[in-house]
Amino acid sequence: MATPLRVLIHGGGIGGLTLATALAQRGHLVRVAELRGELDALGVGIIQPSNALHVMRELGVLDDCLAAGFEWDTLTINDPVGNTLAKIPQPRMADAPACNGIPRPALAAVLGAAAVAAGAEIGFGTTITELADDGEGVEVTLSDGSTARWDLVVGFDGIGSPLRQRLYGERYAPEYTGFANWRVTVPRQSEVRGVVMSTGDRTAKALLTPITEELMYLGAVFAESEDFRPDPERAHQQLAERLAAFGGPVAEALTRVTDPAAVVYSRISQVTVEEPWSVGRVVLAGDAAHASTPHIAQGAAMAVEDALVLAQSLDAAEDVPAALAAWEARRRPRAMWVQNISRAVLKQETGTPTTPEEDELLKVGIPGAAHVLVQPY
Template identity: 85%
Template sequence: MATPLRVLIHGGGIGGLTLATALARRGHTVEVAELRDEVDALGVGIIQPSNALHVMREIGVLDDCLEAGFEWEVLTIADPAGNTLAEIPQPRMGDAPSNNGIPRPALARVLNSAAVGAGAKIRIGTTITELTDDGQGVDVTLSDGSSGRWDLVVGFDGIGSPLRTRLYGDRYTPEYTGFANWRVTVPRQPQVRGVVMGTAGKDAKALLTPITEELMYLGAVFAEAEDFRPDPERAHEQLTERLSMFSGPVAEALATVTDPASVVYSRISQVTVEEPWHVGRVVLAGDAAHASTPHIAQGAAMAVEDALVLAESLDAEAEVAAALDAWEARRRPRAMWVQAMSRAVLKQETGSGTTSKEDELLKVGIPGAAHVLVKPY
């Protein structure tokens, strides 16, 4: 773009703050409207694979992420007792590390600081209440009573995206997969220096993921009824019951969990917006457009890739419409591949039936997927 743009980002999560930083560093005027009362992150930890870390390098925060987290290079496969079955080195994208585990709140602080430092304005406790796109710009009224005109509005507002509903009605509501994720932060065991995936056939899988020198998180996926919610008085006991076939490191980690409120439970859903991800000058990105299951740890990576590629596309094109077309042409095939691969792995790990297309994807496997995703995008 020859002229800097005014861009409103709806959502101050990982993707939204990455885009805010990338655009503000390029001289665009950027504001972020975040519904929550503070720019923080719920949950436990997150894996930043090498392609996500490549984006962090591009927006200038790689060192901050590595300092706040735990860098690792090898995926370990273990039996239910914790005995090592295989050690799989992880690939790198360029000179970015293979992986980094990081607490979600720490990553939120890093990205918020970067966005503000680059010149973006963050409006907390604020959402869009009215929006009119006349083809030349977008007039927006926010819930704090302010209004303005923007050259581009970007929805990084998550799987339950209000902006997606505004654009498409109820055509793309989240689809529950039948499975849910249980996670809890525990002290890091000295031997856990990378992700340790403990497997007990199709009945259960448990992952130990280091996120700092002191902490790791335990994660597990189980089939759960759509209306199930953990008992607030004994969620930690319910998780222990589900992982009763594990001994060794998993059992040791569970023994440290005494507070049921520390267990984070989230249903696994996905969204696929089949129509174009942009309507006029309003665009959806990240989970708002293509939420995936977490089975190859690429959901947040796809969001930050979306953000960087959108900034690059706006650099390369003279008009907003052309930039959005170019952005989606680059992003849709890769994001849809990640979504399909993630869903196939979920079904395989839980013993569900797979399609012939999913069987072909599963021949690539999780290690192969990592090698696919460190290629340039």
């Protein structure tokens, strides 16, 4: 489209800030409505696989991400006591590095600075309260009382997306998988120079992920009841109890976990919007449309791919509806493949029965999935 668009992005997470940057760099007028008071980025660290780093290169922030994180190219598989079973080189997309671990707050700072530098406006403490789409534009009232008309509204507002609920009601509420993620940041051990995955029986897996020269995070997935929450006074002890069978670097990392408040606990849920991801000139992207389990570390990568491809689709199409249709045609198959294989790996690792379709995906496996996803998006 030759005419600059007015675009409102609901949500200032990784996907929303990526889209804000990509659109503002193209000359569109962009505002991000972010409910939080700042870009504080909940959580610990994140893995940026090569396809995500390729997006960062396209935005011009790859060097900033690498400087703030820890670049690596080999996945190490250990047994529970710490013996190395395999070292698996990770593939690259074009000229992007293989992988980067980065603290979530650092990535938020990089993307927020890029969005503002490109000309996007970020409004904190705001959310959509009223929305009316007349086919030619969308009239939106925000919680700060401002009202404006936009050519496009994009919901990058996460797995609990209020915009998704506004569009589809309760039809696509997050589905709890029965498993939860425990994560905590600890000092990086010198031998942890890439992700180290330690596998026990079918009820336990632990990962060590470097995110800076000084830091890494310990992550573990366990079956948990839906109403379980860690004890705020002894969350670190509860994590240690769950990982009692592990030795080697996992056990060493646990000795550094002394503060229960440092343990981040999150239930693993999934969202699949089976209807079109856009309704008129309002569209959902990232976890709001297709949240996956974290088992192939591609959730945030899918969000940033969504963002860049949406900007590219707006470049190529004659109008917004045509761009949204072209964008979803490109994105849905890839995002659903990631969601399906991630869920299959979760079920395999926990001894849950799989379907024939999932068995076919499991033949690809985690190493094979990395090679599939360095193909063009």
